[in-house]
Amino acid sequence: MFDFIERIKDFNLRKEHTDMLIRAWKTENKKVYSDFVRRIEAVKKGDMSIITEMMDVAKNCVPEEVRVFHNWLGDVLNGKVKMADITQSIQGLSIEHIHMIAKCLVYKEQWMAIDMKTGEVKVTSKKVNGYLMVRSGTPIEIWNRMSVDKRVYIVSQTEALMKNSKGCWMFSNLERKMIYQAITFFARLIFLTYASATGHFLANLYDLVIERKDNLPYCMYYYVVFDHGLTKMAMLLNQFLLSENIDQGSMLMVKDCINALVLHSLDMGTETKASWEKTADKCGADIWKEVAFLLRSMKGRRGNKKQVMTIDDLIVGNKAEVKQCIMEFLETNTEDICLAYLLVVLVKTEHIKSSVKYMTFHRAIEQLTQRHYGYDVPQKRYGEMKEFNFKCSMQSASYKKAKKIIDRWTICFEECK
Incomplete structure (x- = not known):
């Protein structure tokens, strides 16, 4: 477990890398993700298979000794373990x-x-x-x-x-x-x-996602973080309340679920108070009251914190000359993916610090040019090139083209003092 913790101890600093990884995966697995969303939508029709699979992912990540302990506890409560034998039997557990x-x-x-x-x-x-x-x-x-x-x-x-x-x-x-x-x-x-057992649970989840490349956790991550999955789940719960005969126990379960969805989405920054108010307005009275109470009693984080910086804030050196070169680069290289190469060049020539996140740079370029660029592809490419220390060693035609662009414009930007 501690090898795992050593590898992700800077998790917060690597949040952008994680997002790039998930976005890149989704770009390459659109059919897999579409099928996941279709199965989520099927829950409202009574098909709970995807929920079962998600629960199995969580169950399989629980350490074995915890599962053994819970089975033993169940035997005690059901009278399968005699009271006189409890002390002796618990000594055989490794918790x-x-x-x-x-x-x-x-x-x-x-x-x-x-x-x-x-x-x-x-x-x-x-x-x-x-x-x-x-x-x-x-x-x-x-x-x-x-x-x-x-x-x-x-x-x-x-x-x-x-x-x-x-x-x-x-x-x-x-x-x-x-x-x-x-x-x-x-x-x-x-x-x-x-x-x-949280540490062991996360270690097992890490193994499932990174080592075994299981698709389901990737789908769940993208659905929650980028696709407003938690508000969509609230809508499913609302439909469940409206279409089923709900007893007191089910009502409590739904309220607890709504509580968790609202609090965690605001804490992670994947939703805002405004998005939850909009969702609640589409729901029945029970969920509306639950959401309204939660929003009144807590402070929102207003969604993901976007680090909005201008290109002037990012440039190191002669800002006017560097901006002129940037505009010339963008006039010559119009494809979205070329933004990745531009950032590589700026980092190599030390006109932008290597610690600058891709999306911070992307938003600064959009603000400079007053033009919208797609971010999925260039963000993925920049992450790949950063992983190889900004060296285009691959032999594909795409990477040969990238190397040609980078080499040419590196010379241009080096002339900016």
Whole structure:
């Protein structure tokens, strides 16, 4: 796992590279992605196969020891493991961080902190910056923090089960409340074991995406980040509510899903408050109220932060001469892909810093020329050439043409002082 973490520890700095990789994949796999979108749309007709496959991706990334622990816990709750044998049987399990999970559940106001750079897991009494934080608590704390509608649902379902169980009707109110809290305790226990294994989960996902080139995670990434997939999923949930006979449990599930979709999309910057307001206006009253409440109670990030800079901000050296050369280059080389070669030349001649992101440069060129350029192809090509240290060593006709353009214009830009 730590080899994996070492490779992605600068993940935030490599966000643009990841986006380029996904865009390039989508350009080359349009049919695969179109089929994915078609299957997502088929969910409204009752075809849940794509949802099952996505769940399987997540399930297959869960570490084996966590799955074994959950199976054992299920056996305990179902009475397959005798109470006298629990201590002995748990010693045979290999669960990393189990003592920290126990500490979270025993002591009040505890947080599990996961360092995504090293995989370290620790327990703290307050939030720590730079860590993935998971709030825990004792069974009483967890129960008291729970929303009223969830508590009502747990009580109603538990009461229905106890009516059919011998002796349960004799339980006092205190004993019943202890049962309700025990249910929330086991739910939180399962959640914390998943949280503590986040590093291993991501390592397995990395292997699935990068090493085995599984198409489904690529489709999911593009759908969520570039294709407004989370608002589209909200529309599917709305259609589900309008077309099905929904019980209380299903309604709670839908509300939790909407909550996650809104919060995570705003946090990632893939959606804005305005886009969610527009989506909510197309939905029924239940989803509209849920979205409206969430938007009122939080600050949006106004979508992906675009670093808007002019070409003057980017150029190092004689700005007037460099801009004149840029305009001459664009008049001679009109294809969108040539923007990649232009940036390569500017970096090679040190007129633009190598740390400048492609899309920052792309937007600056559009602002300079007042013309729209396609970005998928040049962004992909620039990423490829950057990977080869800006050397066109490939023998294809396209790369020979690129080398010819780069060599010629490198001489021109070197003359700009």
